Amino acid sequence: MKILLISNMYPSEQFPSYGVFVQNTKKILVQNNIKVDLTVMYKQNNKVKKLTSYALHYGKVLWKGLFGTYDYLYVHYASHNALPVLILKKFRRNIKVITNIHGSDVVPKDPDDTQFESNVERLLQQSNKIISPSLAYKELIKNKYNLSNSIYVFPSGGVDPEVFYSYNNKEEAKKRLNLNTDQKIIGCVSRIDSGKGWEYFLQAIALLENETPTPYHYLYVGSGVEEEKFKAMMAELNLxxxxxxxxxxxxxxxxxxxxxxxxxxxPSKAESLGLVGLEAMACGAPVIGSKVGGLQDYIRPGKNGLFFEKGDIDELAFQIRSFINLSDEEKTRMSLASIETARDYDLNKVSTILPEIFFNRTTQNA
Incomplete structure (x- = not known):
């Protein structure tokens, strides 16, 4: 079997985490003796380079789709890749398409992205199979686009246990990050972009610490287009x-x-799965998350994490304090439950799902 994997997101040396879930799917397919031809884009910060990259990307998709021989076109991120695939379908009606949705491609966060929704609907309607990263998003797209074709759930490549595992020694981890080993820490890993909720993180901490200071320190790991706003808010809130x-x-x-x-x-406003939350759980960190999308698939309030309504700064501050006030035994129980939850998303366990979808061996569909 040979497929053409199409994506406008793929890791590069400069941006190693950008589209890493797409790279994970490629690795899984190759390991299962499926030949994968890549037509992908890498992150560009310059607008002119970005437009040029899209033009070249679309041209490659059309060229390979017209003159190559593939069992499937495997499309990641529907909104920004729909156009060339829909054009191809006009010339090669029998070409098979599997579309892997990821979140904002079907639920736009940016108002400008709503212009792509008609193409997304057409692509999903014309896809032979659709892959969703969570049960929550499977139901969402099924209802939103009135889909009758098969929808499969595959959790974005899962969690690699060789990369993400519990040290059982927080001091060692803190040393590697040059953090104070005596401080207790609550953290967040996310891009500093619109919709990621970084502002809720900072505002909730400010609210919490202004009410009654806690012994905790806070860590935010990430970069993005709103980084200057992030730094300005840090200064404004004296954090x-x-x-x-x-x-x-x-x-x-x-x-x-x-x-x-x-x-x-x-604190995201929307997440189709939220793989970083599962990676954190695999390392023993319970998740305090927005009650949105795929997070509802794996967060069990009071057992492996806590929920707050998206954008509710007061409730987020309340839940952080609720966690801080737990006894050491209760925190340990939540940590162990988090590790157990992450095992259900272990790469070695979920990696069998993807090739089964391509080889028509699975019955998990809508």
């Missing part, structure tokens, strides 16, 4: 003594972050 900000780190170094923290804050 420099309470919050440490580190730039985005590659996955092999994120394991230190997850092991250094007692709990992981996940």
């Amino acid at each position: 420099h003594s309470k919050v440490t900000h580190l730039s985005a780190l590659p996955q092999p170094e994120l394991v230190h972050v997850y092991n250094a923290i007692d709990a992981f804050i996940f």
Whole structure:
């Protein structure tokens, strides 16, 4: 079997975490003797380079789709890749398409992205199979687009246990990050972009610490287009003594972050799965997350984490304090339950799902 994997997101040396879930799917397919031809884009910060990259990307998709021989076109991120695939379908009606949705491609966060929704609907309707990263998003797209074709659940490549695991020694993890080993830490790993809720993280901490100071320190790991706004809010809320900000780190170094923290804050406005939350759980960090999307698939309030309504700063501050006030025994129980939850998403366990979808061996569909 040979497929053409199409994506406008793929890791590069400069941005090693950008589209890493797409790279994970490629690795799984190759390991299962499926030949994968890549037509992908890498992150560009310059607008002119970005437009040029899209033009070249679309041209490659059309060229390979018209003149190549593939069993499937495997499309990641529907909104920004729908157009060339829909054009191809006009010329090669029998070409088979599997579309892997990821979140904001079907639920736009940016108002400008709503212009792509008609193409997304057409692509999903014309796809032979659709892959969703969570049960929550499977139901969402099924209802939103009135889909009758098969929808499969595959959790974005899962969690690699060789990368993400519990050290059982937070001091060692803190040393690797040059953090104070005596401080207890609550953290967040996320891009500093619109929709990621970084502002809720900072505002909730300010609210919490202004009411009654806690013995905890806070860590935010990430970079993004709104980084200057992040720094300005840090200064405005006078959080420099309470919050440490580190730039985005590659996955092999994120394991230190997850092991250094007692709990992981996940303040996003929307998440199709939220793989970083599961990576944190694999390292023993319970998740305090927005009650949205795929997070509802794996957070069990009071057992392996806590929920707050998205954007509710007061409730987020309340839940952080609720966690801080737990006894050491209760925190340990939540940590162990988090590790157990992450095992259900172990790469070695879920990696069998993807090739089964391509080889028509699975019955998990809508």
